[in-house]
Amino acid sequence: xxxxxxxxxxxxxxxxxxxxxxxxxxxxxxxxxxxxxxxxxxxxxxxxxxxxxxxxxxxxxxxxxxxxxxxxxxxxxxxxxxxxxxxxxxxxxxxxxxxxxxxxxxxxxxxxxxxxxxxxxxxxxxxxxxxxxxxxxxxxxxxxxxxxxxxxxxxxxxxxxxxxxxxxxxxxxxxxxxxxxxxxxxxxxxxxxxxxxxxxxxxxxxxxxxxxxxxxxxxxxxxxxxxxxxxxxxxxxxxxxxxxxxxxxxxxxxxxxxxxxxxxxxxxxxxxxxxxxxxxxxxxxxxxxxxxxxxxxxxxxxxxxxxxxxxxxxxxxxxxxxxxxxxxxxxxxxxxxxxxxxxxxxxxxxxxxxxxxxxxxxxxxxxxxxxxxxxxxxxxxxxxxxxxxxxxxxxxxxxxxxxxxxxxxxxxxxxxxxxxxxxxxxxxxxxxx
Ligand code: SAM
Numbered sequence: 454x455x456x457x458x459x460x461x462x463x464x465x466x467x468x469x470x471x472x473x474x475x476x477x478x479x480x481x482x483x484x485x486x487x488x489x490x491x492x493x494x495x496x497x498x499x500x501x502x503x504x505x506x507x508x509x510x511x512x513x514x515x516x517x518x519x520x521x522x523x524x525x526x527x528x529x530x531x532x533x534x535x536x537x538x539x540x541x542x543x544x545x546x547x548x549x550x551x552x553x554x555x556x557x558x559x560x561x562x563x564x565x566x567x568x569x570x571x572x573x574x575x576x577x578x579x580x581x582x583x584x585x586x587x588x589x590x591x592x593x594x595x596x597x598x599x600x601x602x603x604x605x606x607x608x609x610x611x612x613x614x615x616x617x618x619x620x621x622x623x624x625x626x627x628x629x630x631x632x633x634x635x636x637x638x639x640x641x642x643x644x645x646x647x648x649x650x651x652x653x654x655x656x657x658x659x660x661x662x663x664x665x666x667x668x669x670x671x672x673x674x675x676x677x678x679x680x681x682x683x684x685x686x687x688x689x690x691x692x693x694x695x696x697x698x699x700x701x702x703x704x705x706x707x708x709x710x711x712x713x714x715x716x717x718x719x720x721x722x723x724x725x726x727x728x729x730x731x732x733x734x735x736x737x738x739x740x741x742x743x744x745x746x747x748x749x750x751x752x753x754x755x756x757x758x759x760x761x762x763x764x765x766x767x768x769x770x771x772x773x774x775x776x777x778x779x780x781x782x783x784x785x786x787x788x789x790x791x792x793x794x795x796x797x798x799x800x801x802x803x804x805x806x807x808x809x810x811x812x813x814x815x816x817x818x819x820x821x822x823x824x825x826x827x828x829x830x831x832x833x834x835x836x837x838x839x840x841x842x843x844x845x846x847x848x849x850x851x852x853x854x855x856x857x858x859x860x861x862x863x864x865x866x867x868x869x870x871x872x873x874x875x876x877x878x879x880x881x882x883x884x885x886x
Pocket of ligand 1: 612613614615651652653654681682683684702703704706743744773774775776777778816851852
């Protein structure tokens with residue numbers, strides 16, 4: 454979104470460029486033929502997404518000049534580590550001390566963290582995760598825009614409000630022109646550099662039609678595109694990659710095959726994982742994770758979920774709370790607790806210090822308006838804003854009362870930028886060198 458800083462290309466080595474941001478050097482993959490040394494570019498997710506004119510870049514950089522270093526100072530201050538006092542549980546202190554030195558924790562230690570209940574202990578865990586986030590990812594924070602292109606779905610997931618079973622729901626499927634218009638608004642009007650196109654598993658679009666849409670978005674509105682259409686098959690993934698998609702958002706939902714089977718009639722975990730593994734091999738950036746608080750799930754399962762996301766080479770973890778939808782078989786189950794979810798994000802940061810970004814999910818924001826801030830101070834460093842046309846958003850009802858359901862894009866951007874600035878986070882979403 455508009456929370457993005459242009460960088461200047463300093464060096465090009467094959468398909469890798471070195472980009473300068475106020476003296477700091479970052480690396481990105483470049484697929485744009487016209488980029489040369491001295492050009493100004495925007496990058497997201499490690500990819501150069503567009504080139505901008507020197508005059509535009511210089512005027513944006515003028516605005517950012519002081520803010521850039523000021524934000525780093527604010528972030529550093531907020532992520533200092535003070536590990537408890539003499540009343541703090543010694544066992545916990547030892548575990549967190551080990552974690553803060555990036556030493557690997559064993560399963561028992563990680564389970565101990567996932568079992569934490571008392572407030573003082575949780576605060577120390579969150580601080581440690583924030584310290585590690587700052588140490589390895591600095592103050593960068595990426596913000597994607599999501600367009601929910603259709604709520605038709607052939608799957609019957611027990612938790613999901615847009616599942617085939619929900620006959621109460623008004624269905625919609627955006628036309629190609631509507632999708633292009635939404636992408637244009639997001640990229641050209643609001644400055645998003647990265648878009649997620651999501652839908653239920655909807656055979657109403659063929660892989661060729663989706664590929665055609667992606668190709669046109671890439672040509673007209675340069676951006677990093679993630680797809681999230683469910684299991685489109687390996688051939689489908691290939692077509693979408695050829696068209697220009699570079700990311701896949703697909704949660705495995707639960708690493709426990711029994712829980713997976715119980716919640717997904719007619720589907721199996723292996724097929725989902727096969728899509729994720731093949732997508733990684735094709736070159737997709739992977740966003741994956743699972744639901745927290747689903748029936749039958751224990752702390753061991755959650756730990757396995759985090760390890761599985763890491764094993765799948767997630768460039769971003771997406772773990773969010775289950776929230777019951779009234780027209781699903783899980784209507785009577787309680788939603789996950791905010792702190793339980795933030796605890797999972799913090800433990801995920803401890804398990805994966807360096808590689809993965811961690812997303813604050815909309816579902817977490819739905820549980821509490823303060824949750825995004827708390828999660829960003831407990832290891833998370835990514836956000837997703839909803840850029841689906843307002844007329845359709847209410848019908849993408851995977852759970853009720855979704856955060857940002859009726860907020861227009863400008864309002865979401867304003868509150869996000871103000872939150873990120875208050876926490877000292879800046880939009881330099883590239884690998885530091
Ligand atoms: N069809 C795509 C797929 O299969 O990945 C994407 C759409 S699906 C609706 C997007 C995500 O919504 C799922 O990965 C699931 O975790 C989440 N979701 C569905 N119902 C939910 C609920 N009741 N509470 C929280 N998250 C939910």
